Amino acid sequence: MTPRLIAIDNADDPEIAEFRDIRERDLTGRHHRFIAEGTVVLRMLAEAHRAGGDFAAEKVLLLRNRVDGVADILERLPEDVPVYVAEADVLDRIVGFHLHRGVLALGRRQPRDGALIERLPERSLVLVGCGISNHDNAGSMFRNAAAFDADAIFLDETSCDPLYRKAMRVSVGSVLSVPYERGGDALALLTQLAERDFAIWTLSPRGEVDIRSIPASGRMALVVGTEGEGLPQAVLSRFRSARIPQSPGLDSLNVATATGIALFAMSSTAKRI
Amino acid sequence: MTPRLIAIDNADDPEIAEFRDIRERDLTGRHHRFIAEGTVVLRMLAEAHRAGGDFAAEKVLLLRNRVDGVADILERLPEDVPVYVAEADVLDRIVGFHLHRGVLALGRRQPRDGALIERLPERSLVLVGCGISNHDNAGSMFRNAAAFDADAIFLDETSCDPLYRKAMRVSVGSVLSVPYERGGDALALLTQLAERDFAIWTLSPRGEVDIRSIPASGRMALVVGTEGEGLPQAVLSRFRSARIPQSPGLDSLNVATATGIALFAMSSTAKRI
Numbered sequence: 001m002t003p004r005l006i007a008i009d010n011a012d013d014p015e016i017a018e019f020r021d022i023r024e025r026d027l028t029g030r031h032h033r034f035i036a037e038g039t040v041v042l043r044m045l046a047e048a049h050r051a052g053g054d055f056a057a058e059k060v061l062l063l064r065n066r067v068d069g070v071a072d073i074l075e076r077l078p079e080d081v082p083v084y085v086a087e088a089d090v091l092d093r094i095v096g097f098h099l100h101r102g103v104l105a106l107g108r109r110q111p112r113d114g115a116l117i118e119r120l121p122e123r124s125l126v127l128v129g130c131g132i133s134n135h136d137n138a139g140s141m142f143r144n145a146a147a148f149d150a151d152a153i154f155l156d157e158t159s160c161d162p163l164y165r166k167a168m169r170v171s172v173g174s175v176l177s178v179p180y181e182r183g184g185d186a187l188a189l190l191t192q193l194a195e196r197d198f199a200i201w202t203l204s205p206r207g208e209v210d211i212r213s214i215p216a217s218g219r220m221a222l223v224v225g226t227e228g229e230g231l232p233q234a235v236l237s238r239f240r241s242a243r244i245p246q247s248p249g250l251d252s253l254n255v256a257t258a259t260g261i262a263l264f265a266m267s268s269t270a271k272r273i
Numbered sequence: 274m275t276p277r278l279i280a281i282d283n284a285d286d287p288e289i290a291e292f293r294d295i296r297e298r299d300l301t302g303r304h305h306r307f308i309a310e311g312t313v314v315l316r317m318l319a320e321a322h323r324a325g326g327d328f329a330a331e332k333v334l335l336l337r338n339r340v341d342g343v344a345d346i347l348e349r350l351p352e353d354v355p356v357y358v359a360e361a362d363v364l365d366r367i368v369g370f371h372l373h374r375g376v377l378a379l380g381r382r383q384p385r386d387g388a389l390i391e392r393l394p395e396r397s398l399v400l401v402g403c404g405i406s407n408h409d410n411a412g413s414m415f416r417n418a419a420a421f422d423a424d425a426i427f428l429d430e431t432s433c434d435p436l437y438r439k440a441m442r443v444s445v446g447s448v449l450s451v452p453y454e455r456g457g458d459a460l461a462l463l464t465q466l467a468e469r470d471f472a473i474w475t476l477s478p479r480g481e482v483d484i485r486s487i488p489a490s491g492r493m494a495l496v497v498g499t500e501g502e503g504l505p506q507a508v509l510s511r512f513r514s515a516r517i518p519q520s521p522g523l524d525s526l527n528v529a530t531a532t533g534i535a536l537f538a539m540s541s542t543a544k545r546i
Binding site for chain 1: 522534
């Protein structure tokens with residue numbers, strides 16, 4: 001074991017207190033800290049840390065037999081980020097369940113100065129979520145945004161924090177790669193985007209325009225709401241709406257899938273100009 | 274209370290034994306029985322029962338205060354389907370957790386005689402899943418197939434049973450509306466489809482053809498595999514492959530979203546001829 005690695009033999013060790021019972025607690029309220037799980041997400045966190053952007057790694061906690069497998073990632077982290085190592089029985093007692101992946105990190109978000117909206121490129125595609133309270137759906141939105149090269153995500157104040165453990169996991173770390181901001185009122189945010197030349201398209205099963213037929217523009221924003229309630233009337237009545245043509249019936253697509261399809265269509269449209 | 278309703282005061286009553294601890298158990302092995310949850314799925318089960326197709330309702334179990342809300346559905350069910358009613362404390366003891374929806378049914382699948390493959394229309398779009406072991410993904414595939422009017426789903430023997438409670442729930446009842454068959458070897462099934470004039474398109478991040486550019490044909494099959502392993506080489510090397518254009522990177526789209534996007538694109542293609 002290199003001097004870098006710190007053995008943890010006691011599940012109650014205060015050094016690793018942030019990893020305790022991670023299923024039951026959430027750290028997002030504490031200065032924007034979050035848990036990153038798995039090799040893929042740890043790698044993304046290490047890269048984000050090196051890039052000096054919005055995210056920093058604070059601590060790593062590994063199952064002993066995973067150390068070799070992530071050695072190249074650990075080398076990319078600065079020396080002052082402690083790497084704790086535990087055997088399976090200790091690790092399971094720390095986290096509160098059997099963690100077979102065995103790769104955890106504590107990260108911190110420290111957004112840059114200046115509003116994201118002012119940093120968007122002249123040509124950009126952004127995703128706006130209103131009332132996305134389901135962690136799965138929030139995570140999937142980030143994953144889809146990464147897949148289709150969206151430039152940013154804006155979440156209104158009624159959406160959940162994407163740093164939540166489950167959202168981060170479902171995003172497969174895309175929360176660390178797609179720039180985002182969360183907070184404020186959806187209508188106010190969309191008005192700001194419109195003032196900056198964004199063509200705003202709300203997504204609704206009853207949208208007026210087929211998602212494949214919306215006109216291309218340099219700056220485009222896709223706005224999605226919850227599955228049950230949909231978007232607020234104040235938003236729907238103010239902006240144009242697009243639909244994904246689908247079989248008539250009670251149940252529309254899941255919001256994560258609908259977002260993926262709409263981003264797929266809009267990123268094709270955006271590339272036409 | 275009408276004579277139709279049967280009060281359950283004892284959580285151990287053998288009449289409602291199939292609903293006991295539904296999170297922990299699974300009924301699918303028992304003569305293709307399954308649990309339907311929620312008003313939407315109960316309505317679909319009642320309609321499927323009336324239509325005399327692949328599904329029958331056996332029993333209904335309701336929270337007492339939900340009875341009025343589903344009265345119209347109960348009227349559509351034959352008199353010989355018992356409807357059990359319980360107060361919240363009894364219902365929670367039966368199912369083993371707090372069931373706030375309060376609407377459950379026990380259903381049975383009784384597939385028709387004759388292979389589904391022989392009943393497919395001359396023009397059809399089918400979805401084939403290989404190794405879809407995740408219940409969430411299986412359910413989402415049915416929901417997406419329903420949204421884009423796919424005619425059938427085939428699941429190989431290594432895929433999970435879509436009657437599993439979570440798959441049924443995530444499908445929002447589409448498992449009851451999209452014809453399907455499960456079992457057998459994927460390569461053998463695809464060969465049978467090809468012999469019946471299906472153009473077979475496997476979906477892969479490294480597919481040769483953009484999903485929007487595949488040629489239209491009267492009968493089309495989309496083949497999807499698991500996220501981690503993808504499709505078996507024997508399948509990939511035998512048939513043509515399509516891709517969803519996306520940002521290069523470690524993590525492709527979630528299989529449920531990818532299936533939704535591919536069905537969206539292929540159903541548009543199919544409508545062009």
